[in-house]
Amino acid sequence: MSKLGVFDSGLGGFSIAWAMRRTYPNQDIVxxxxxxxxxxxxxxxxxxxxxxxxxxxxxxxxxxxEVILACNTTSVLGLSAIIHDFPELKMIRIIDITxxxxxxxxxxxxxxxxxxxxxASHAYAQALKRIDPAVVVHEIxxxxxxxxxxxxxxxxxxxxxxxxxxxPFEHSGLPVILGCTHYPLVEKQLTAYLGGIAYSSIxxxxxxxxxxxxxxxxxxxxxxxxPDAFRLKISRLFAADVEVLHAEI
Numbered sequence: 001m002s003k004l005g006v007f008d009s010g011l012g013g014f015s016i017a018w019a020m021r022r023t024y025p026n027q028d029i030v031x032x033x034x035x036x037x038x039x040x041x042x043x044x045x046x047x048x049x050x051x052x053x054x055x056x057x058x059x060x061x062x063x064x065x066e067v068i069l070a071c072n073t074t075s076v077l078g079l080s081a082i083i084h085d086f087p088e089l090k091m092i093r094i095i096d097i098t099x100x101x102x103x104x105x106x107x108x109x110x111x112x113x114x115x116x117x118x119x120a121s122h123a124y125a126q127a128l129k130r131i132d133p134a135v136v137v138h139e140i141x142x143x144x145x146x147x148x149x150x151x152x153x154x155x156x157x158x159x160x161x162x163x164x165x166x167x168p169f170e171h172s173g174l175p176v177i178l179g180c181t182h183y184p185l186v187e188k189q190l191t192a193y194l195g196g197i198a199y200s201s202i203x204x205x206x207x208x209x210x211x212x213x214x215x216x217x218x219x220x221x222x223x224x225x226x227p228d229a230f231r232l233k234i235s236r237l238f239a240a241d242v243e244v245l246h247a248e249i
Contacts, residue, residue: 002213003028005059005067009038010150011233012181013070014221016202018238021219023206028215030062032247035225039146040073041115041180048077048117056086058249066090068205072114072179076121094201098177099127101204107175109136111194113166114179116141124179138174140165146182152233158186162193171195185237222247 006017010033017031037043037051052074059067067089069075075093083091112124119141128135144161153161162170173195178184184200191198219242223230227244234242 002065002215003030003063003218004212005029005062005064006031006070007034007055007059007067007074008032008070008181009034009040009073010146010182010230011185011237012146012149012183014234015184015238016068016070016181016205017219017221018234018240018242019202019206020212024212026214026217027212028218029220030059030064031219031221032058033221033223033225033230034249035150035223035230036249037224038150039115039143040071041117041146042143043117045077045117048074049079049082052077052079053082053085054249056082056089056091058247060086060089064089066092068092068094070094070181070201072123072181073117076118076123094181094205095123095127095179097204097208098179098199098201099124099131101199102128102131106132106135108134109138109174111138111140111169111172111174111176111196112179113140113142113145113176113183113190115146116143118179124177138169140169142180142183145186146180149182149185150233152236155189158189159193162190166193169194175199220245224249 075095119139125137128137175196176198178198178200187198221242221244224247227246231244
């Protein structure tokens, strides 16, 4: 039976892996949270490629055949050398999947919130303009938000971060693409602040049934950080009792 890997730097990827678990209970899933290297979005491409190489090597050792790169920052990198070195491993990026859910008529103007690396790549803007060359895209880096979410920041701290980066668009009503898998965890706060609807990668991934096979329903969660601390966060955010193992990578 094929194992599906889900890879991220932390809680954002877990939200995807857990949604898959609940929707496709017979799918074998191995989730890896590389919390030791969080946040990814402020690192150089060279450092990120080294990190990703080691993590893909680890997935192969676990018998995984497909990996969802549930991290937008890793999805925007070239990764040609890594793809070449792991021909047995299919890597699935989420940017085109996320953008593909926008239905006609497409929004004439929208926001993209993501890490610095993702925004600097203009990957979302390019994907959106392939759909509609006339679309106006406001790309906004949110360098602190993923870490704030990992730290379980309260609404007051989130509001301070929103004010710092999003103030010109407060109550604008513009739709927003959540270009980091951490951000749906604060979707309620973001949409209340911005006033528009939000698009994330979770629903289109769940609807892509080609990803899923029938297995034993094994769900294994690993972190390169502290397993007990990650398990507590999962319990608080998702009301889920999940065993978390430590991954030495």
